[in-house]
Amino acid sequence: MDFLIDGLLSALLLIWSLDPGLIEIVWVSLKVSSTSTLIASLVGVPAGFLIAFGEFSGKRFVITLLNTLLALPTVAVGLLVYTFICRRGIFGGFDLLYTQKAIIIGQVILIIPIVATFTISAVSRLDDRYRKTALTVGANAIQTAWVIVREVRFGIAAAIIAAFGRVIAEVGISMMLGGNAKGFTRTMTTAMALEYDKGLFELSVALGIALLAVSFAVNVFFHYFQGRVRE
Amino acid sequence: MVYELRNITKTFEQRTVLNLERLSVKKGKILGLLGPNGAGKTTLLEIMAFLSSPTSGGMWFNQQKVDFTGGKLKDLRRRVVLVQQDSILFSTSVSNNVDFPLRIRKAPKAKREQIVGELLDMVGMRDFGHAPAHKLSSGETQRVAIARALACFPEVILLDEPTANVDVENQIAIERIIREINRTKGISVVFTTHNMIQASRLADETVFLYEGKVARSIYENIFSGRIQTDESGRQLCVAQNGLRLHVQHDKSGPVRISIDPAIVEISRNGNEFSEDNTFKGRLIQLTDEQGRVRALVDVGVPLSVLIPKEVFRSLGLGIGDDVWLNCPAKSIEIF
Numbered sequence: 001m002d003f004l005i006d007g008l009l010s011a012l013l014l015i016w017s018l019d020p021g022l023i024e025i026v027w028v029s030l031k032v033s034s035t036s037t038l039i040a041s042l043v044g045v046p047a048g049f050l051i052a053f054g055e056f057s058g059k060r061f062v063i064t065l066l067n068t069l070l071a072l073p074t075v076a077v078g079l080l081v082y083t084f085i086c087r088r089g090i091f092g093g094f095d096l097l098y099t100q101k102a103i104i105i106g107q108v109i110l111i112i113p114i115v116a117t118f119t120i121s122a123v124s125r126l127d128d129r130y131r132k133t134a135l136t137v138g139a140n141a142i143q144t145a146w147v148i149v150r151e152v153r154f155g156i157a158a159a160i161i162a163a164f165g166r167v168i169a170e171v172g173i174s175m176m177l178g179g180n181a182k183g184f185t186r187t188m189t190t191a192m193a194l195e196y197d198k199g200l201f202e203l204s205v206a207l208g209i210a211l212l213a214v215s216f217a218v219n220v221f222f223h224y225f226q227g228r229v230r231e
Numbered sequence: 232m233v234y235e236l237r238n239i240t241k242t243f244e245q246r247t248v249l250n251l252e253r254l255s256v257k258k259g260k261i262l263g264l265l266g267p268n269g270a271g272k273t274t275l276l277e278i279m280a281f282l283s284s285p286t287s288g289g290m291w292f293n294q295q296k297v298d299f300t301g302g303k304l305k306d307l308r309r310r311v312v313l314v315q316q317d318s319i320l321f322s323t324s325v326s327n328n329v330d331f332p333l334r335i336r337k338a339p340k341a342k343r344e345q346i347v348g349e350l351l352d353m354v355g356m357r358d359f360g361h362a363p364a365h366k367l368s369s370g371e372t373q374r375v376a377i378a379r380a381l382a383c384f385p386e387v388i389l390l391d392e393p394t395a396n397v398d399v400e401n402q403i404a405i406e407r408i409i410r411e412i413n414r415t416k417g418i419s420v421v422f423t424t425h426n427m428i429q430a431s432r433l434a435d436e437t438v439f440l441y442e443g444k445v446a447r448s449i450y451e452n453i454f455s456g457r458i459q460t461d462e463s464g465r466q467l468c469v470a471q472n473g474l475r476l477h478v479q480h481d482k483s484g485p486v487r488i489s490i491d492p493a494i495v496e497i498s499r500n501g502n503e504f505s506e507d508n509t510f511k512g513r514l515i516q517l518t519d520e521q522g523r524v525r526a527l528v529d530v531g532v533p534l535s536v537l538i539p540k541e542v543f544r545s546l547g548l549g550i551g552d553d554v555w556l557n558c559p560a561k562s563i564e565i566f
Binding site for chain 2: 136140
């Protein structure tokens with residue numbers, strides 16, 4: 001028990017003192033995860049819309065495939081991207097391996113199905129009268145889509161938050177494609193794994209607390225925003 | 232004519248829900264589409280609003296044939312607006328909802344504010360301008376939806392059961408608005424209802440739809456039931472609501488029946504009628520209707536009866552009076 005309390009106290013001290021090593025790791029994590037979430041949202045939300053509203057053969061298959069990809073293991077994505085960006089891979093010449101860009105590519109692939117699936121679900125649940133109302137008062141396709149986005153904004157925000165939560169907490173892709181290089185590709189999760197291997201629990205616990213704090217802050221912001229809008 | 236529809240059909244998964252040989256709407260007039268649930272009223276309005284295409288047939292809007300496959304539907308939609316049954320307002324303020332059609336038409340801001348104010352005044356919702364739209368009652372929602380529709384400055388306004396699920400106060404307000412927009416703005420109006428009295432109050436012309444077709448007469452007092460044989464071997468139609476009517480028909484099993492209110496006889500004394508299809512009831516509503524009086528009589532279910540004014544005067548009927556109704560065989564139609 002003392003061991004746990006000592007670890008926790010040391011971790012809190014590290015956070016309180018704004019330890020530069022800790023800050024750097026948190027910053028890399030936030031930067032990489034935010035970028036991948038942004039890119040995945042820009043792709044996944046419109047894709048979700050197109051799939052939800054589009055009538056095409058194979059629609060059910062696409063939705064089933066996306067649902068299956070929700071359970072995609074991070075190491076599988078890491079391995080897949082690795083085969084493309086390693087020196088012998090098709091994109092080997094771009095020198096992407098062990099860079100933040102490589103992590104972002106892997107994370108984008110990981111969370112596009114999450115954003116798209118949640119968007120499909122939110123849009124499909126929306127009463128069709130919103131679409132018809134927008135059309136009958138004279139909206140064009142883009143204005144109608146905007147009306148729908150506004151109505152399902154909480155569903156889409158939930159999709160983006162879920163995606164962000166998935167990437168900020170993942171370790172497989174960051175480790176395999178980022179290489180855990182200190183000050184460069186070391187994220188909170190890869191640092192925690194390393195510190196655990198070294199038997200140094202203080203930083204590991206401090207990073208765990210930081211990870212939870214980030215997740216908590218994002219959710220608090222979302223609920224505050226949701227509450228303000230619904231008032 | 233603002234609309235001409237010829238041989239319009241609409242089929243969903245091999246089920247034809249609309250099959251109209253001909254229907255036209257006169258410019259500047261109010262057309263009432265009467266019919267029970269499932270008659271195809273909403274489907275028809277969606278086609279007229281260019282939101283849905285017919286499976287076959289042709290529609291002309293202001294003498295121009297509508298091309299449902301082309302990309303000009305948006306332009307047509309900007310000339311016609313549909314107010315749906317149980318209208319939906321966007322999750323924003325009441326003013327923003329009314330402002331939406333003006334904003335997408337890129338009207339100047341000052342002009343928009345003025346129009347929104349005027350329209351909210353017209354529907355009696357000015358004080359609710361800043362209120363969140365989702366906090367309104369269904370009647371208020373419907374009034375704001377009409378204001379939003381008027382912000383489109385349409386040539387035609389289509390209203391799908393505009394007073395369904397609203398209280399009497401809002402019903403009166405909505406009917407007043409419909410008359411006003413037709414008379415003062417010259418907007419052609421097409422509305423659906425299954426309320427015969429409302430249709431006769433509002434419409435210049437009424438069309439009755441039944442099972443997707445224009446019916447040759449206006450069916451009223453429609454009930455679902457089953458034809459069976461009674462103990463004396465005569466055919467008896469037992470309606471789901473408990474009404475039991477002797478009928479003469481080839482059909483058996485589940486049917487729908489309609490009782491023509493103009494043929495139903497009314498008296499203060501049951502002895503005047505034979506026992507067959509005679510019911511005692513209480514008069515619950517009286518409405519003046521183009522030379523006749525429409526009486527609603529509760530015989531366990533509400534039955535509508537049209538009484539010539541002289542008969543009404545001679546009987547001296549009043550609300551709450553006990554009366555007898557007789558439904559002769561010729562008043563009952565089975566389909």
